[in-house]
Amino acid sequence: xxxxxxxxxxxxxxxxxxxxxxxxxxxxxxxxxxxxxxxxxxxxxxxxxxxxxxxxxxxxxxxxxxxxxxxxxxxxxxxxxxxxxxxxxxxxxxxxxxxxxxxxxxxxxxxxxxxxxxxxxxxxxxxxxxxxxxxxxxxxxxxxxxxxxxxxxxxxxxxx
Numbered sequence: 001x002x003x004x005x006x007x008x009x010x011x012x013x014x015x016x017x018x019x020x021x022x023x024x025x026x027x028x029x030x031x032x033x034x035x036x037x038x039x040x041x042x043x044x045x046x047x048x049x050x051x052x053x054x055x056x057x058x059x060x061x062x063x064x065x066x067x068x069x070x071x072x073x074x075x076x077x078x079x080x081x082x083x084x085x086x087x088x089x090x091x092x093x094x095x096x097x098x099x100x101x102x103x104x105x106x107x108x109x110x111x112x113x114x115x116x117x118x119x120x121x122x123x124x125x126x127x128x129x130x131x132x133x134x135x136x137x138x139x140x141x142x143x144x145x146x147x148x149x150x151x152x153x154x155x156x157x158x159x160x
Contacts, residue, residue: 003031004038048095050102058102061095063088066112073126079119087115 001011008031015028024043030036048061070084091111095103109131117124134140 001029001040003034003036005036006031006034008033046092046096048092049098049100051108052102052104054105061092063092066091066108069127069130070112070116070123072130073116073123074120075126077120077123079123083119087112087119090115 002009003011010032011029012032013027014030014037017026018024019026019041020043024041027040027042029038029040031038050058051061052058066088067084070087074084091108094111095108113124113128113131116127129140132140
């Protein structure tokens with residue numbers, strides 16, 4: 001690791017600590033040339049699959065988009081940011097466990113709705129209304145009643 005002060009490559013680690021629930025290592029370093037001290041962070045790189053949108057386009061997984069959608073659905077609810085981030089962490093974990101190169105946005109949306117329903121049913125309904133993109137209230141009600149919704153799948157044990 002090059003020193004940010006003198007750019008010499010001779011630095012040594014003087015302290016290491018786990019950070020962010022063990023997902024990152026924080027290292028204090030010292031330059032052996034100029035004795036400048038600095039901090040570095042190491043974390044593993046997560047390779048998530050490409051997202052296949054409904055229209056066939058592909059884009060990289062964007063955690064922030066999921067967080068934004070969940071935050072909108074949880075507006076004025078007693079759901080903490082920590083709970084939202086934990087939900088998104090769980091979605092990412094499930095996606096990684098699938099070990100696929102591409103995944104449909106529909107599958108990701110269903111995962112989010114499944115976990116959101118368990119967290120707060122009202123937030124789930126809000127998220128579903130954004131996700132299914134209904135044009136009017138009649139379509140929304142018909143969709144909730146007519147489609148085999150996520151709650152029904154959960155109740156029937158088809159999703160675990």
